[in-house]
Amino acid sequence: MSACFHCGDECRTTVISHQDKTFCCHGCKTVFDILNDNDLSYYYDLERTPGTTPLEQEGKFDFLENEQIVAKLLEFDEQDTQVVSLLIPSIHCSSCIWVLENLNKLNPAVKTAQVNFPKKTVRITYSSEILSLQDLVILLSRIGYEPYISLDDASEKKSNIDRSLIYKLGLAGFAFGNIMFLSFPEYFEVNEFWLEKFKHVFRWLMFCFALPVAFYSGRDYFISAYKGLRSNILNIDVPIAIGISVLFIRSTVEIIMDWGSGFFDSMAGLVFFLLLGKFFQQKTYAFLSFERDYKSYFPIAVTRLVKNETNDSSIKKEEQTQVYELKKGDRILIRNSELLPVDAILIKGNALIDYSFVTGEAEPVNKVSGDQLFAGGRQQAGVIEVEVLKPVEQSYLTQLWSNVIFSKNKQSAFENITDSISRRFTVSLLVIAILATIVWMFIDISIALNVFTAVLIVACPCAIALAAPFTLGNLLRIFGRHKLYLKNSSVIEQLAHIDTVVFDKTGTLTTSVKNTITYEGVALNDEEKALLTSTLRASNHPLSRSLYAILDKNNIQTLDNFKEEVGQGITGVINNRKIKVGSFGFVDASHKKTQEDAHQRTAVHISTDNIYKGCYVFYNEYREGVKEVFDTLKKTTGIVILSGDNDGEKEHLSTLLPKNTTILFNQKPEDKLDYIKTLQDNGKNVLMIGDGLNDAGALAQSNVGISISENVNVFSPACDGILDASKFKEITQFLNLSRKGIKVIKYAFIFSLFYNLIGLGFAITGNLAPVVAAILMPLSSISIVVFTTIGTHILGRRFNESK
Structure with a gap:
């Protein structure tokens, strides 16, 4: 019985032949045609039979013709643009992510699609003029990704646990333990009853345990390495995939040829500790996400109107309120250039809303009293009074901050430390393996192949893959506790390379x-x-x-x-x-x-x-500690002041600054941007610190842009971080902590190199026994995790003591 090319199911009742391929139904054939016609056949290169069988759906989504139901499901609906987040239970691998994020090739009305793999959701922005929500859901269902839509969850999204990583981790751990147990007789060379009678049984049992580890638990590393090589990138997963492959192939050959028990224990241990690192990383980011959602990750305040303590109920006083404290029915003021943090109804004022932060469309929208306004819009025509429709969702602001519209070129141009090391590591590893093999071909050709595989086995960069995620994840949490809120962990690496700091004056230094x-x-x-x-x-x-x-x-x-x-x-x-x-x-x-x-x-x-x-x-x-900040910064970085004000305070400001500091006044926003670009053209790595209002362009242009927040709703998605104004004097400490964090990662790499050199000593001399590999590889992974955890804990404690 033949299997379906798309979904892999057996063709029990229907067999459809098409383009020399077999399909179980017209649904799978249709999906194949859609992907093939839109140049998306690479989908099938990512995973064998990756699709899922599309279910019968005629009339199933007719309820999406009801506008009231659709309104409850939409996150945003303005300027002929709609945004919706849908739960897709069938998301299970990288090929699913790939095809969902390429929906725009299937239908041009789809503008962007972002997959949240752990939550199995996809957030889609599309043109409502061309495509309805019903048509979008049907399109997803046709390609095997039918959304689960529950109107009970329209207002309150439930978190969905990604259990696939837990399954892979559990299986790898179970196999690792059993393979180690079965390897004990050969570890200790027990040449009696157990080894003589059962060694072949034990070896083939180890092979059976290793199969799902290599082909299920470790498959993501092969997929990532394959995609990297297709893009001409030597990512960290390339040497990992090589290591897993060589471990499995050599061990299988040794068992078949009765040369020994192989290295199945090392392979299972390698995959187990890699997945353990990924699990801890996921838990760390989940904790950080919790802080973002419920502990005011963004220190944004809004002006809330409350009844004055007078007999006149029409007179209301203004108070600054944290956004997460807003409740349905609250009245708030939104000033010119302020971001609207909640969905609301316009009560008073002339609303001219710029939704470019959400849609990328720069044309503002006029609104009149009674109209609904969506979170993420920025007011452009003075002050307005609005009534809150529902409490703020910090997770929505997080999505806004991470919007693809604001993914700057500086992110793609920056090479993180792991990618940099892994590229050099992979090349060095292959060179050492080839040179060692050539030398042994002249000494003893029978050992040459063993040496080649042994080098690839023992030098697998498991520890390198673990060092950066653990270190940067912990540092991100430390920064957050001290009220510097960064967009992501890669910003820490960029902060460590800063050599020029540019300050705005009004609202930043003052x-x-x-x-x-x-x-x-x-x-x-x-x-x-x-x-x-x-x-x-x-x-x-x-x-x-x-x-x-x-x-x-x-x-x-x-x-x-x-x-x-x-x-x-x-x-x-x-x-x-x-x-x-x-x-x-x-x-x-x-x-x-x-x-x-x-x-x-x-x-x-x-x-x-x-x-x-x-x-x-x-x-x-001027802010407390300004002179101390300048005096400390001048030791490691250049300092520049760019102010839009006149030069009336130049003489006083000069007394606070180091000699020969560049001070420029009467700078328009475009002048600041151009000046930073000039610095970058001269090879400088620039940190821009501004108030987030007039400095959006400069913040976006700089290598790292940090916005100062002083209980004012001037959050700018163009920045990379938000610093509470009360922590201004700790800027130099944040920069030092970033540099020390990178040092921890480098020390971890050196620590890992120490283990690799020991292992290479065994491998190159042809003496790599399975017991040596079984001890060295897990020990290196555990020690790196412990080292980075202790290292970042010490840095965090010293940071507290230095305040």
């Missing part, structure tokens, strides 16, 4: 909490004061927030019009009265006041109806 502010000019009347306060209320610039905090907040009104020119100023209109607030040139360039006088101090200038009124002068308060 704090908006403490400022001395004085007014100079014509006194404002009550109407102008109300207009000024209402306009400042809509802005998120640090100077606007500082000034708004000290003004009388009575008679605040909703603006008829609001516009902010980044780096210049803001314009507000109420009842045809216009106010401009910002730089002197922006407010009234034609005024006779001299430019020299205007630029001597940090000031916010004001004009109403095109008549210059005066300015509020700011005397900035």
